[in-house]
Amino acid sequence: MIPELSRSSVIIREFSRVKETLRAMQAAGAGSLQVIADFDSTLTRFAHNGAQVPNTHNILEKKWLVNEDCSEKVMELSNTYHPIEITTSLSMEEKMPHMVEWWTKIHELLIQQKVRKDLLSHAVKESSVILRDGYKVFFDCLLERQVPLLIFSAGVGDVLEEVIRQNHVFHPNIHVISNYMDFDHTGVLRAFKGQLIHSYNKHEAAQSHAAGLKELQGRPNVLLLGDSLGDLKMADGIAEPQNTLTIGFLNEQVEERKEAYVNSFDVVLVQDETLDVPNAILRSLNRSLGESLSHTNR
Numbered sequence: 001m002i003p004e005l006s007r008s009s010v011i012i013r014e015f016s017r018v019k020e021t022l023r024a025m026q027a028a029g030a031g032s033l034q035v036i037a038d039f040d041s042t043l044t045r046f047a048h049n050g051a052q053v054p055n056t057h058n059i060l061e062k063k064w065l066v067n068e069d070c071s072e073k074v075m076e077l078s079n080t081y082h083p084i085e086i087t088t089s090l091s092m093e094e095k096m097p098h099m100v101e102w103w104t105k106i107h108e109l110l111i112q113q114k115v116r117k118d119l120l121s122h123a124v125k126e127s128s129v130i131l132r133d134g135y136k137v138f139f140d141c142l143l144e145r146q147v148p149l150l151i152f153s154a155g156v157g158d159v160l161e162e163v164i165r166q167n168h169v170f171h172p173n174i175h176v177i178s179n180y181m182d183f184d185h186t187g188v189l190r191a192f193k194g195q196l197i198h199s200y201n202k203h204e205a206a207q208s209h210a211a212g213l214k215e216l217q218g219r220p221n222v223l224l225l226g227d228s229l230g231d232l233k234m235a236d237g238i239a240e241p242q243n244t245l246t247i248g249f250l251n252e253q254v255e256e257r258k259e260a261y262v263n264s265f266d267v268v269l270v271q272d273e274t275l276d277v278p279n280a281i282l283r284s285l286n287r288s289l290g291e292s293l294s295h296t297n298r
């Protein structure tokens with residue numbers, strides 16, 4: 001039994017599928033598993049003490065890193081594009097060009113602002129970014145069992161790395177695929193490296209980057225964590241996936257989006273700011289089938 005799956009914040013469309021997938025993953029063992037997780041609002045909290053937790057973009061957009069005019073433009077862009085990002089009335093394909101526009105405009109603004117590399121660490125320290133409760137167990141458990149953790153983020157990779165470094169969980173089993181900044185020799189931002197990653201093109205990055213990571217090869221079982229429907233595509237780089245269990249954090253616009261999430265993710269966590277459920281699932285993968293699932297009768 002995984003008691004955490006009975007919490008009122010957990011919605012499971014097809015419990016038998018979850019049970020069967022866990023059974024197969026347990027049988028295959030930790031050596032066949034990889035974990036793929038989105039970062040912002042998935043590994044980090046969405047809200048804390050009634051306030052929204054900043055994501056990796058928000059950390060960079062602080063007034064002491066960029067000027068007033070830039071802050072206002074960032075806010076305007078967010079007000080225009082974030083509703084498009086999360087609406088269920090447009091398909092992913094319809095959202096894509098808007099996301100490219102949003103990310104491109106933001107990257108251009110940040111480049112114009114000449115963001116300095118040496119200020120990033122301070123920006124993270126001063127921010128109120130916070131990883132989800134239970135993060136230490138999550139990161140340490142994966143390290144201990146030598147399970148690779150692929151963090152797949154449409155945020156800013158340099159900031160993401162700094163967040164996990166400052167929380168002392170940037171372990172060697174972690175691989176990050178994200179938008180990385182390109183600094184000139186004086187440490188001033190001059191471009192973003194490589195292909196742009198936004199919320200809805202993670203499948204392209206998965207196929208071009210993740211597919212080539214040798215640490216992930218021979219691990220056909222996937223525990224996937226995300227907070228956006230686009231995150232479901234993060235496992236697209238796996239050549240021959242066998243068992244995939246997807247967990248979706250439904251953080252905002254709950255009523256409007258619940259149906260779409262329940263129809264898309266295996267397990268939906270509604271406004272749950274913890275990693276308790278993924279941690280319980282990881283624990284269960286280590287225990288015998290009888291112990292972990294026998295009391296489950298849903």
Ligand SMILES: Nc1ccn([C@@H]2O[C@H](COP(=O)(O)O)[C@@H](O)[C@H]2O)c(=O)n1
Binds near residue numbers: 039041198
């Ligand atoms: N200018 C922007 C662009 C994106 N965001 C948000 O960041 C999130 C980053 O993506 P993850 O893959 O790590 O979830 C994304 O969900 C956007 O809402 C932003 O705040 N500002």
